Amino acid sequence: MSNLYCIKGDILYTKDFGSFETIESGYILIEDSKVKGVYKNLPEKFLKVKVTDYKNSLIIPGLVDLHLHAPQFPNIGLGLDKELIPWLETYTFPEESKYDDIEYSKKVYSKLIKEIWKYGTTRCCVFATIHKESCKLLIELFNTSGLGAYVGKVNMDYDSPINLLEDTDNSINDTEELLKEYRDKFPLVKPIITPRFVPSCSDKLLKSLGELAIKYNVPVQSHLSENRGEIKMVADRYPNEPNYASVYNSSNLLGQTKTIMAHCIHLSDEEITLLSNKNVYVAHCPTSNVNLSSGIAAIRKLINNGVKVGLATDISGGHTLSLIEVMAYTMQMSNLKWIESNYQDAPLTTAEMFYLATKGGGNFFGSVGSFEEGYDFDALVIDDSKEEPFNYLSLEERLQKFIYSGDYKKIKARYINGNIVNEPNL
């Protein structure tokens, strides 16, 4: 027998890029884990279905974080007066080398997942470290939490600090072991192939990871064109490749299976076309991009050229795990891009930005990030009743207030894949 239930409240979501669907005091009908319908008035045949009435609360899709580094959680807020490469060398690499210690890993990762939950993120794509056992632990902890995640063991065998430098064959074998063990083990938590970025991988490793992606049909995540120094390193090493993106493409790591590339700030027009043709998702990381003086990604241009985009916190280049704050930064950075582009790249509207934070990134996980029929039911219930509006506010305006307040404490319930998910007991 199917499990049918209903929740009631002020519903707001996006179906298409640029427009909100809103129903005040409406119903979402859920069958098993999926949305069956959204109604202003419940059809008669469903009148006997149990309704949870969230009264005047907003109900929105869960937030999707397309890119973050779990082991960098202890470093949030540190060293953000540096650019990418010195920041990596001073803060990130020393911290990441600690995760061969499983007790330390457990301490950090348990707290991290609770924080991700706290801010209303329901699905995320996560870099672990090179260490196989602590990566397994992270996958297991995510599964226990009820959150959805792709988790990747990082691969590094080239031009990296000695305590993070892998033997190439070990790196490949450990990755394959993780894929075999976790590819089908959990419904909401899956492994993902995670070369750190081209500068820290040998050509043999990149090619082998591409082969594994295809062999096991698993997705890929990495970094692309974050910083000009990084781009020059790649260009110097691959003089015969036309650009940075094509290095990944030559190794079957760019859209041969589902792929996320983080940052994508300094892309050439040829690279934008390549990303679009290959259906690559760009993880837009506005906080990190400004903190590490990397640049302002041309999100409007990417979208106009058919590139898929989602939002990401990118801790700890980003200084917050809150996608609520990242949504506000996305708006602010798009305003700056408008000025920087001499008023060519129009700023994002709230509806456009919210699409990126929900359905834009959610589509990487399947039918996620909307309340359309057949979508996995991921939702946040936001109680903004303590706000005292001086004037009537539309649902869109209430969402704007929530985003710019950054107040995660207003989230009073979280649903993931049809289930209420309470604070993880890790």
Ligand SMILES: [Zn+2]
């Ligand atoms: Zn990153």
